[in-house]
Amino acid sequence: MHTEPDCLFCRIATGELSADRVLETEDVVAFRDINPQAPTHVLVIPREHVSSLDAAEPRHAETIGKLHLAAKRIAAEAGIQGGWRAVINVGADAGQTVFHVHLHLLGGRPLAWPPG
Ligand code: AMP
Numbered sequence: 001m002h003t004e005p006d007c008l009f010c011r012i013a014t015g016e017l018s019a020d021r022v023l024e025t026e027d028v029v030a031f032r033d034i035n036p037q038a039p040t041h042v043l044v045i046p047r048e049h050v051s052s053l054d055a056a057e058p059r060h061a062e063t064i065g066k067l068h069l070a071a072k073r074i075a076a077e078a079g080i081q082g083g084w085r086a087v088i089n090v091g092a093d094a095g096q097t098v099f100h101v102h103l104h105l106l107g108g109r110p111l112a113w114p115p116g
Pocket residue numbers: 008019031032033034035036043088089095096097098099
């Protein structure tokens with residue numbers, strides 16, 4: 001499995017860097033965002049380094065699905081009522097700042113649409 005030694009989220013995935021982890025499976029790791037934008041703000045990442053959804057290939061399909069199913073499980077365990085949001089920022093113009101694909105799980109407050 002491909003990892004990048006200089007990638008922040010690869011280093012969290014391996015445990016080299018600490019994070020407030022909420023879920024770990026064979027394929028994905030989830031941890032609380034360091035700068036939360038909602039009462040529940042969790043990042044779900046694949047253990048494998050994929051820089052962006054733009055870089056994903058068909059072989060990543062199952063892993064990308066697992067990011068979403070992990071978010072569903074975390075939202076349920078957090079007891080979020082009334083709905084939550086899954087966001088993947090793709091590329092700099094969309095606000096992507098960490099180039100290891102990650103799903104934002106946001107919940108616990110009303111969420112406006114469209115996002116900024
Ligand atoms: P994005 O802007 O979509 O690339 O999201 C990157 C997210 O990673 C931001 O919401 C940051 O607050 C968050 N973040 C950056 N460094 C860390 C860290 N060490 N632990 C947890 N979250 C982080």
